[in-house]
Amino acid sequence: MSQYSLSQQYYETLKQIQKKSEIYKDKSLEEERKSSKLTPITIPDNCIVNEVKLDEKYVIKSKEYLMDKLKIYEDVIDEKWQCLDNGGLYGEWIKIKDKKDTGRVVLYMFMGGYHSGSAKESREFTYKIAENAECSVFAIHYHLSPEHQFPVPLCDALAAYLYLTNPGPEAGFKPFDPKQIIISGSSSGGGLAVATALFLRDIELPLPAGLVLWSPWVDLTSSMPSFWNPEMDKSDWLIGALNTRKIGPSSFLNDYHERAKILSEKIKQNKPKVVGHPSFIKVPRFRLYCANEALAIPYISPMLAESLGNLPPILCQVGSGERFLDSNILFSFRASDPSKFQLPKYATTNFTNSPFKMPTKVILEVYDGTCHCFQKMIPDKISQFSINQSCDFIKNHTLKENTTKEVDSKSYQGIHKTITAIAINLNCEIRELDERYLECLSWENIGIVPELEVDDM
Numbered sequence: 001m002s003q004y005s006l007s008q009q010y011y012e013t014l015k016q017i018q019k020k021s022e023i024y025k026d027k028s029l030e031e032e033r034k035s036s037k038l039t040p041i042t043i044p045d046n047c048i049v050n051e052v053k054l055d056e057k058y059v060i061k062s063k064e065y066l067m068d069k070l071k072i073y074e075d076v077i078d079e080k081w082q083c084l085d086n087g088g089l090y091g092e093w094i095k096i097k098d099k100k101d102t103g104r105v106v107l108y109m110f111m112g113g114y115h116s117g118s119a120k121e122s123r124e125f126t127y128k129i130a131e132n133a134e135c136s137v138f139a140i141h142y143h144l145s146p147e148h149q150f151p152v153p154l155c156d157a158l159a160a161y162l163y164l165t166n167p168g169p170e171a172g173f174k175p176f177d178p179k180q181i182i183i184s185g186s187s188s189g190g191g192l193a194v195a196t197a198l199f200l201r202d203i204e205l206p207l208p209a210g211l212v213l214w215s216p217w218v219d220l221t222s223s224m225p226s227f228w229n230p231e232m233d234k235s236d237w238l239i240g241a242l243n244t245r246k247i248g249p250s251s252f253l254n255d256y257h258e259r260a261k262i263l264s265e266k267i268k269q270n271k272p273k274v275v276g277h278p279s280f281i282k283v284p285r286f287r288l289y290c291a292n293e294a295l296a297i298p299y300i301s302p303m304l305a306e307s308l309g310n311l312p313p314i315l316c317q318v319g320s321g322e323r324f325l326d327s328n329i330l331f332s333f334r335a336s337d338p339s340k341f342q343l344p345k346y347a348t349t350n351f352t353n354s355p356f357k358m359p360t361k362v363i364l365e366v367y368d369g370t371c372h373c374f375q376k377m378i379p380d381k382i383s384q385f386s387i388n389q390s391c392d393f394i395k396n397h398t399l400k401e402n403t404t405k406e407v408d409s410k411s412y413q414g415i416h417k418t419i420t421a422i423a424i425n426l427n428c429e430i431r432e433l434d435e436r437y438l439e440c441l442s443w444e445n446i447g448i449v450p451e452l453e454v455d456d457m
Contacts, residue, residue: 007426010380014371017237017378025239028248033116041120047127050093054163055170059089062159065203066151075272076294078263081152086143089156091163092119094130094137104135104180104398106212107160109189109196111373113217114145114153114289115245122186125376129184133391135398138164142192145288146247146256154299157196165206178206180398184390186373187324190216194302194331197311201356210313210397212390215324215373216331218303220287221280221295221449224326224440228450235321236371242452243286260285267293275304277346279449296347296447303327304347304447308335310356315363315393317386319370320423326440328364329421333441335360336419347447359418365389366433368425385428 024032043049063082070077106129110122119126119139130137142156161183164176185193190213200207226232228240238244247253264285272293280292290300298305314335318328334341338357342348367374367382375386421433 007380010374010378010382013378013380014235014237017371021237021239025246026248028250029115029245030250031248036116036118036121039121041123043123043127046097047123047130048093048095048097049123050095052091052093054089054091054159055168056088057168058159058163059155061162062155065158065199066155069199069203070151070299073272073274073294073297075270076263076267076274076291076297077151078149078259078291080259081149081155086148086152089140089142089159091138091140091160094123094126094139096127096131096134099131099134102134102398103177104133104182104394105164105176106130106133106135106137106182106184106394107157107164107193107208108137108139109142109153109157109183109185109192110139111185111187111189111376112144113245114188114192116144117189122376125186128387129391129394132387133394135182135394146259147252149259149288150290150294150297150300153192154195154199157192158199161196161200161208179209181208182210182212182394182398183208184212184214184394185216186214186376188217190214191218191220191302194218194311195299198298198302198305198308201310207312210315210393211311212393213314213316213328214375214386214390215318215322216302216316216328217324218301218331219324219327219447220289220301221304221447223443223445223448223450224330225443226326226440227323229323232321232323235369236319236323237377238323238372240323242283242450245288247288256288260291263291267291275347275349277448279451282451283449292449295449301447303331303334304343306343306348306351307338307354307356309338309354309360310358311335311360313361313363313393313397315365315390317365317367317375317390319367319372319374320437321369322372324372325366325437326443329366329437329440330443330446332362332364332421333419336362341441344446344448362419363393364419364421364433366421366423366437368423370426382424382426382428385424 110117119141126137126139140160142153183193275296285292296304316332375383422430423433424430
């Protein structure tokens with residue numbers, strides 16, 4: 001940490017978050033969720049929040065798309081997702097008073113490892129997006145694991161997109177042009193944002209204007225070196241372990257174990273021929289979100305998608321002091337040049353015949369010394385700069401003339417012209433991305449689960 005001139009406020013806030021993260025390790029999931037709800041949320045008086053419940057028709061339509069497309073993975077997915085009574089899908093509109101209607105909207109997914117968090121807990125962040133990007137923000141309350149495992153959150157995200165692009169009269173607004181929609185998210189929400197775009201691409205629905213990702217969780221196998229680098233203990237609050245969240249004593253603990261057991265038996269019996277690696281089954285189940293055998297499904301671990309081409313322009317921001325650093329870098333370069341940065345053979349079925357080989361335009365911003373999702377977690381000069389960069393991207397890629405301005409940064413030409421890869425120091429100065437960050441592009445164990453001991457959930 002000493003090599004970076006972190007502000008005292010940043011450093012003190014990081015220490016508080018690290019301490020809180022350690023405390024949560026010993027709390028049940030119910031206790032963590034309850035504690036989060038008690039945290040006061042402060043937003044300015046000029047921010048308007050309207051909570052809504054989406055008509056069931058959007059979820060029904062979304063479910064139809066998913067049931068058709070996910071048939072090839074059905075042997076490794078908990079089939080109960082199709083009939084769960086989830087109480088409906090809720091979301092909230094964030095708008096700024098007295099701001100002109102630009103017609104643009106950001107569809108936002110919150111962070112929380114798919115097991116905690118909410119749109120409400122992100123208001124201090126989403127209102128900044130609404131204000132700085134001069135847009136409406138629609139943040140969804142996607143359902144959480146382990147009660148609602150994959151693909152329920154994806155179903156929610158797709159339903160929200162359908163709500164924006166094809167609203168019924170009950171919605172009270174006209175359809176948003178996809179070219180005026182940005183899908184964004186933080187951490188797990190960032191991974192869900194990418195998964196949503198991939199799914200839209202794969203079922204040939206109109207794509208949004210762009211993706212804005214803050215430290216997206218794109219590799220649920222935890223296979224990249226930075227995740228296990230002990231130096232990250234000094235600069236990140238994420239815990240370096242396969243099982244990043246125990247359930248603890250909870251009302252849904254027995255149900256989770258029973259469902260996991262049933263799914264495990266189904267997998268053993270059917271012996272599914274899905275994309276995967278032998279390392280997936282060498283450790284006990286370690287994700288609340290899905291079975292180990294499902295980890296390489298592209299809508300779960302987007303970094304492992306056969307191709308990340310043909311996606312809308314992407315802005316990916318990550319801290320150099322966080323565990324997701326390498327996965328975010330590899331994800332960005334894979335999107336920018338699908339043919340050059342292919343996956344190991346185990347994760348590729350038929351890239352030669354893939355219809356998605358067109359490079360995706362990517363802006364990758366690596367922020368010196370910063371932690372996971374620093375933009376939301378730690379208010380500071382560098383956080384505000386990052387938000388400003390994001391909002392400039394949002395505005396530039398939703399121009400009604402459908403043109404995008406040139407990025408005011410150095411373009412890294414050493415890999416591919418479709419990626420702008422830069423580093424930003426804590427004085428908000430931009431430079432070309434250091435070569436050391438690119439070493440992960442040749443990592444040999446991409447998507448291979450480390451053989452480590454996993455605690456019982």
